[in-house]
Amino acid sequence: NRQIMYIILTSRLMASPLNCISMGSTSEKKSHLQESVAKLFPPEEIIEITELTKNSLYYHGQYELCHKILLIEDLTGARNALYPVRELQTKKRISKKVVVHLRNGKAKAEPRTVEGPVCVAACTTWASVYEDNANRSFLLDIDETPEQDQRIMQHQRQHSAGQINTEQQQKTRKLMQNVQRILHPVKVINPYAPHLNFPPNIFKPRRTN
Numbered sequence: 460n461r462q463i464m465y466i467i468l469t470s471r472l473m474a475s476p477l478n479c480i481s482m483g484s485t486s487e488k489k490s491h492l493q494e495s496v497a498k499l500f501p502p503e504e505i506i507e508i509t510e511l512t513k514n515s516l517y518y519h520g521q522y523e524l525c526h527k528i529l530l531i532e533d534l535t536g537a538r539n540a541l542y543p544v545r546e547l548q549t550k551k552r553i554s555k556k557v558v559v560h561l562r563n564g565k566a567k568a569e570p571r572t573v574e575g576p577v578c579v580a581a582c583t584t585w586a587s588v589y590e591d592n593a594n595r596s597f598l599l600d601i602d603e604t605p606e607q608d609q610r611i612m613q614h615q616r617q618h619s620a621g622q623i624n625t626e627q628q629q630k631t632r633k634l635m636q637n638v639q640r641i642l643h644p645v646k647v648i649n650p651y652a653p654h655l656n657f658p659p660n661i662f663k664p665r666r667t668n
Contacts, residue, residue, distance in 0.1 A: 460599045464496045464580065467597060471504065471528050471578035472644045478548055478579040480534070480588055483601030488611065489582040490532055492601070497530055497580070499635040504528055511540035516547070517555055517571050525574050531581035534588070541592055544579060548595050551575035594663045 460481070467477040481489040497505055507530045516524070524547065531537050537544065543553045554572040561567065579596070588598065617623050657664055 460492060460601070461496055463597060463599065464492070465499065468496060468500055468528050468578055468580060469639070469642070471526050471576075472642060474576065474644070475551075476526075476576050476578035478596040479581075479599055480593070480596045481580075481582045481599045481601060482586075482588070483582075483584070483603060485584055489584075489601050493530060493532075493580055493582055497528065498632050500528060500639050501636045504639070505530060508532065508537065510536040511544075513539040513543070514555075514557070515540055516543045516553060516573060517557060519573050521572055522574050524577050527577055529577050529579045531579065534581050534583040534585065534592075537581070541589065545591055545595060547573075547575040547577050548579060551577075594666050 464479055464481075467479045470477040481493055483489045497507075504526075505528050506524065509532045511531070529544070531544075534541070546553045552572060552574050554570060556568040557571045558566050559569045581596075587593075588596075614623070618625075655668070657667065661667055
């Protein structure tokens with residue numbers, strides 16, 4: 460999951476970034492996974508969101524979200540904004556008329572456009588995600604096995620005992636952030652693409668393709 464998420468967040472630089480949704484029960488470290496991977500990216504590339512109203516995204520600057528990573532802590536808090544999020548993912552821009560109050564006390568409607576593309580990473584406890592959101596994202600199932608519980612608790616105990624080299628962790632984060640800062644997108648041509656084939660029962664074949 461962490462490797463897939465790292466690649467997905469790196470794709471923010473591309474013309475059509477990838478997206479992901481981490482799915483799992485409460486307290487199963489979905490947010491921890493997302494936050495830990497996001498710390499490997501420059502802070503200026505990250506926009507963290509805990510709650511979104513249906514109009515929130517429209518009040519960003521025109522290019523403020525362009526090639527950024529939107530981290531949504533919980534899809535429940537962004538339920539009313541899922542439509543503009545989908546538009547940013549697919550059409551790579553959102554626009555609407557918003558009411559602006561003038562100095563003379565009058566109000567008028569002005570067009571407002573916010574440009575993408577964006578890379579969206581979100582967490583949810585929902586057992587299933589609305590189809591139009593799910594088929595735009597990689598769905599990452601969190602490991603909820605007893606074995607993973609033991610690994611996590613052992614790491615927590617080692618951290619409390621001072622057995623984790625947090626200084627080295629921080630140095631590694633800084634290095635990875637700087638690596639991300641010097642990346643540039645390149646055009647990729649896949650000569651094998653014409654040979655791709657799907658079974659007839661695949662879900663949403665056009666989008667999957």
